[in-house]
Amino acid sequence: MATRVLGDWALDRGAPRVQLLTIPGNTASEAVARRAGFRIAGRERWNVVTRFT
Template identity: 50%
Template sequence: MAIEADGRLVGSTGVHRIGQHPLGPEVGYWIAPQGRGHGYAAEAAHAMAEWAIGLGAPRVYLVADVANTGSQHVARRAGFHQEGVLRSYLHYRDGGLADAALFSRLPGD
C-alpha cells in the first residue's frame, strides 16, 4: 500500500506472511529519504497492525536490522514491544546476514 503525503509518494507499507508464519502476520514499511522524520512510518505500521489484529490475528510482528535505530524507534512509536534479537535473520542481496530486532503487537497493546 502506498504512503502518500501532500500528493507525493513517500513510502510503502503492507502486511505479509498472513497465515504463513508462526509469529503471525509481518508488518513492513519503507519511507523515502524526503519523507523521513514526519511520523509516516509509525502511523502506517500502527494502521497495518490494527488492520491485521482486527481481522483476528492474535499477534503481529515486525523486524528491523539491529543497526537501524530509526526503524526500531518507528516500531516503538507504532505500539510494538521488543521481544529480542533474531541472530543472522536478515538476508541481504549481497549475500550478507544481519541480526534483527524482533517486535510484536498483541490485541490490547
C-alpha cells in the first residue's frame, strides 16, 4: 500500500512523525490511514492522523 510505503520511507529517513490529513467523515480515507498504521491524534476542521516511529 502506497500510504504505508511513503510513511515508512519518511520515518526511515529520520522524520519524527508523519501526518495525514483527511476530511472529517471520510470513512474510506480514515480506514486507509488505519491500515497503514496511523492513529487519530486530534480533530479540527480536518482530521489529523499521525504515525510515530
